[in-house]
């Protein structure tokens with residue numbers, strides 16, 4: 625169907641609620657390529673309306689716009705254009721447990737959630753591949769959107785025209801300690817500190833380590849993560865923006881981590897560990913000690929790889945459970961964060 629063709633697709637009356645996982649990008653050397661979905665979520669509820677209304681629920685959406693410039697609204701309209709549907713007015717509710725601009729893929733989750741919700745409203749007119757192409761084009765990095773869309777671990781590429789991916793099942797027993805600094809770091813700022821060119825030596829270092837890491841993750845070789853997660857393309861340059869990062873990445877394995885990386889564009893740091901480390905407590909104590917020594921307040925959260933992509937619930941208008949207010953759905957959803 626061509627973009628711009630009017631109202632061939634009818635919206636199903638009722639509301640769609642989509643739960644979408646956060647993501648971590650890069651996993652160290654896989655810059656703009658490797659991503660993993662995490663057990664931290666955003667929820668988007670969407671329904672056709674007479675007049676657009678955007679409701680934000682929770683503490684993590686400060687500053688997000690509540691008019692038609694909202695990312696979720698804009699992405700939904702892109703889906704309708706491509707599907708040949710005409711739904712200019714929407715009732716949108718957004719709740720997010722994913723802090724903004726911390727390297728946990730909040731914008732990718734918003735994009736993926738909006739794509740999937742809007743597509744469900746028009747009866748699944750677009751294929752999963754079309755949604756992935758649109759998501760990669762919008763976010764520009766397929767690692768975050770791929771992980772949020774497919775769950776698990778993705779190895780992805782985007783050449784500016786087409787995105788491709790392979791999904792991997794995360795190794796069993798791998799836990800993720802997220803150390804989330806209180807300050808925000810916009811992806812744009814964290815990309816601006818990267819050099820225009822790198823040496824062939826550093827490029828080879830990353831290609832070899834990224835390949836090793838992908839194979840290690842695919843085959844459950846957790847023993848290799850510490851060495852395979854090293855990176856020379858982005859982390860050394862971004863370290864100046866995140867006090868304490870260099871020491872934590874260098875010393876984490878000495879405190880029981882399998883490996884440690886900057887999450888996406890930062891400032892969150894991720895320490896991968898085996899399940900026994902959760903009860904041990906020394907990894908959390910190490911991270912908190914280093915960050916407080918730098919005067920940085922940090923929240924630590926144990927998360928798991930999330931094995932699934934978006935989960936969609938549709939409530940028809942005729943359903944006795946149907947409610948006009950989106951908050952009703954978003955306030956009752958259960959957070960699955962393991963603190």
Ligand SMILES: Nc1ncnc2c1ncn2[C@@H]1O[C@H](COP(=O)(O)OP(=O)(O)OP(=O)(O)O)[C@@H](O)[C@H]1O
Pocket residue numbers: 647649666685688689694695696718720723724725726727728729730731732734768809810811812887888889890
């Ligand atoms: N639910 C949402 N609704 C609308 N806009 C959102 C939503 N979530 C995120 N955004 C937009 O995305 C911006 C954050 O994007 P940015 O790429 O800087 O960080 P991130 O996606 O959290 O981290 P990273 O890409 O490094 O993992 C927010 O400041 C906001 O403008």
Ligand SMILES: N[C@@H](CCO)C(=O)O
Pocket residue numbers: 649650655656657765767768811814815858888889
């Ligand atoms: N791969 C991207 C993720 C941020 O969206 C980066 O590190 O800049």
